Amino acid sequence: MFINWAKREISVKIVYYGPGLSGKTTNLEYIYSKIDPSYRGEIVSLKTKDDRTIFFDFMQFELGSIRGKKPHFRLYTVPGQRFYASSRKIILSGADGIVFVADSQRNRLRENLDSMLDLEQNLIAEGRSMADLPFVLQYNKRDLDQILAVGLLQKKLNFLNAPYYEAVANRGIGVVETLKMTIQLVIEDIERKLRA
Amino acid sequence: MIPMNERSGSQKMIILSEEQFLEISALITSLKGKLNSRLVIFGDMDGQLIAKNGEIPGLDVTVFTALTASDFSATKEMARMVGSQNEFKLHYHEGSHQHLYVAAVGTQFFLAVIFDPSVTLGMVRIFTKKTLEKIDKILETQPVEEAQITQMIDSEFKSFVKDDLNKILG
Numbered sequence: 507m508f509i510n511w512a513k514r515e516i517s518v519k520i521v522y523y524g525p526g527l528s529g530k531t532t533n534l535e536y537i538y539s540k541i542d543p544s545y546r547g548e549i550v551s552l553k554t555k556d557d558r559t560i561f562f563d564f565m566q567f568e569l570g571s572i573r574g575k576k577p578h579f580r581l582y583t584v585p586g587q588r589f590y591a592s593s594r595k596i597i598l599s600g601a602d603g604i605v606f607v608a609d610s611q612r613n614r615l616r617e618n619l620d621s622m623l624d625l626e627q628n629l630i631a632e633g634r635s636m637a638d639l640p641f642v643l644q645y646n647k648r649d650l651d652q653i654l655a656v657g658l659l660q661k662k663l664n665f666l667n668a669p670y671y672e673a674v675a676n677r678g679i680g681v682v683e684t685l686k687m688t689i690q691l692v693i694e695d696i697e698r699k700l701r702a
Numbered sequence: 703m704i705p706m707n708e709r710s711g712s713q714k715m716i717i718l719s720e721e722q723f724l725e726i727s728a729l730i731t732s733l734k735g736k737l738n739s740r741l742v743i744f745g746d747m748d749g750q751l752i753a754k755n756g757e758i759p760g761l762d763v764t765v766f767t768a769l770t771a772s773d774f775s776a777t778k779e780m781a782r783m784v785g786s787q788n789e790f791k792l793h794y795h796e797g798s799h800q801h802l803y804v805a806a807v808g809t810q811f812f813l814a815v816i817f818d819p820s821v822t823l824g825m826v827r828i829f830t831k832k833t834l835e836k837i838d839k840i841l842e843t844q845p846v847e848e849a850q851i852t853q854m855i856d857s858e859f860k861s862f863v864k865d866d867l868n869k870i871l872g
Contacts (some may be wrong), residue, residue: 507715509854512723516854517750537871545870548762550769561776563767569866572859580768582751592783596775600748607857626708682871686864694794697855699715 507602507696517578518692519600520685523625524607525617526558526586529646529675533607534563534583536681541567559585562597579689586621595628603640603692607675607685608663610645610653618663636666640691643670644684649677716810716852718752725840730755732815733833737819737826744837746811747771753763764817768803770814794823803827807834808841
């Protein structure tokens with residue numbers, strides 16, 4: 507988190523984490539499409555030639571001035587594929603909040619678990635932990651046939667009892683709700699830390 | 703050295719005071735003038751744009767800052783992987799019409815200068831180095847008053863954020 511007191515700007519970083527092809531980029535693209543251009547900058551996607559995220563996707567948006575204070579939100583996704591471990595570590599650095607986009611498909615449970623473990627290991631390497639960070643889970647692809655029940659996903663993935671949302675990111679379902687909850691948790695967390 | 707006001711243990715929370723911002727902005731303006739550069743950016747390694755002077759039509763400076771910071775971090779990681787003990791302190795990209803010079807300020811910040819080929823790299827290095835040293839000194843001092851920091855977020859702020867998010871995201 508960064509506060510520029512001269513400009514009364516507060517800027518937070520939210521990172522979308524999760525396994526490859528779970529829908530992280532789709533979340534960002536939907537948010538970008540929803541926000542009026544006067545409130546947001548460009549979206550940048552560093553992708554391979556077959557459209558997979560190689561480094562990160564990024565966009566920033568801001569709200570109007572709130573009694574002179576201007577909140578800015580920087581949203582990043584990490585590349586989900588296993589071999590981009592270093593990129594994930596770099597992007598995760600300085601995150602104020604995390605959205606974990608899980609793939610609900612039955613045959614992707616292992617990848618979700620591996621990605622969750624990878625997240626915690628990267629946080630530990632920074633002296634942090636999932637338990638200390640604003641954290642929201644999104645169970646994506648709820649429109650597909652071969653998916654696991656939410657109850658089972660909750661049991662397997664949500665051991666922190668974090669807020670969670672069911673989503674169909676390519677139709678925008680659950681995307682905005684996930685982001686709003688994450689921002690709310692981040693702001694509460696910052697307030698707590700500023701007063702500590 | 704603890705640059706600016708860092709709080710909350712391992713989670714980064716950086717607070718730039720009004721004086722720090724104004725002094726850094728003045729240094730960046732002066733550097734831009736000396737090098738006749740098109741754009742000078744001061745950002746943090748997590749991709750946050752802090753101050754800038756100049757502009758390039760069509761360039762989204764926020765995105766550019768995020769990319770520059772990630773580029774720096776990626777190179778640092780590459781250095782670590784090949785066993786380099788020293789972090790890379792600067793980057794230089796030579797283009798046909800514009801060059802980009804990026805230098806680290808401590809471990810947390812960087813300064814990026816976009817300049818045209820009529821300016822020699824030596825000049826850029828000398829003036830940038832002097833500016834970096836001055837910025838480093840500014841970052842060591844002038845913490846924000848505790849009372850001011852806690853004013854940043856209150857219940858009214860939280861409720862306005864909620865309303866504004868509903869407005870722009872539906």
